[in-house]
Amino acid sequence: xxxxxxxxxxxxxxxxxxxxxxxxxxxxxxxxxxxxxxxxxxxxxxxxxxxxxxxxxxxxxxxxxxxxxxxxxxxxxxxxxxxxxxxxxxxxxxxxxxxxxxxxxxxxxxxxxxxxx
Amino acid sequence: xxxxxxxxxxxxxxxxxxxxxxxxxxxxxxxxxxxxxxxxxxxxxxxxxxxxxxxxxxxxxxxxxxxxxxxxxxxxxxxxxxxxxxxxxxxxxxxxxxxxxxxxxxxxxxxxxx
Numbered sequence: 167x168x169x170x171x172x173x174x175x176x177x178x179x180x181x182x183x184x185x186x187x188x189x190x191x192x193x194x195x196x197x198x199x200x201x202x203x204x205x206x207x208x209x210x211x212x213x214x215x216x217x218x219x220x221x222x223x224x225x226x227x228x229x230x231x232x233x234x235x236x237x238x239x240x241x242x243x244x245x246x247x248x249x250x251x252x253x254x255x256x257x258x259x260x261x262x263x264x265x266x267x268x269x270x271x272x273x274x275x276x277x278x279x280x281x282x283x
Numbered sequence: 284x285x286x287x288x289x290x291x292x293x294x295x296x297x298x299x300x301x302x303x304x305x306x307x308x309x310x311x312x313x314x315x316x317x318x319x320x321x322x323x324x325x326x327x328x329x330x331x332x333x334x335x336x337x338x339x340x341x342x343x344x345x346x347x348x349x350x351x352x353x354x355x356x357x358x359x360x361x362x363x364x365x366x367x368x369x370x371x372x373x374x375x376x377x378x379x380x381x382x383x384x385x386x387x388x389x390x391x392x393x394x395x396x397x
Contacts (some may be wrong), residue, residue: 207392210388257326271386273327
């Protein structure tokens with residue numbers, strides 16, 4: 167079973183529309199960490215946000231916001247008033263404990279966001 | 284602060300040849316990661332080092348892939364011999380510690396095996 171599921175392979179919107187990228191994760195740990203990364207066409211992964219499992223407070227950073235819900239194992243990402251520069255592949259990732267006591271990261275397959283002018 | 288450095292940026296080889304990639308993490312970062320990202324997929328962790336010790340290498344194809352981080356700073360990932368399916372981007376990342384810390388990624392090495 168996939169530990170991180172990003173069911174939306176590709177989303178296409180017109181500039182200024184709001185868009186939500188879904189992320190569902192699976193873990194048995196009580197302590198874990200969730201991340202979102204952006205991969206623009208240049209290819210380098212850019213860190214957006216990190217959340218630990220004990221902090222369910224939603225976060226807003228400019229046009230970006232994140233909704234963490236442990237009850238549904240989801241960590242969704244919303245871009246408000248999208249812009250062409252938001253076009254990229256967005257990855258959700260989970261770090262949880264493997265045997266041996268180390269946190270090991272797992273990435274989802276990514277959602278490609280295309281914002282049309 | 285300098286980011287994660289990787290070289291080369293691009294490499295084209297023929298199958299059965301060998302290839303090596305180099306990564307220099309952010310200064311002071313104890314943990315270093317190598318990922319393989321096949322086109323259209325998310326990064327897959329190959330190996331994770333903390334200082335010069337291996338934390339996890341469960342997804343490293345050890346019959347052909349090897350990695351080392353001898354002095355706990357920079358690292359080399361080698362493929363020998365390469366197969367067509369090894370064509371991918373190889374990403375290096377580093378983090379301050381290992382416990383769920385944020386990873387910072389390098390630009391990647393794009394490998395094409397013909």
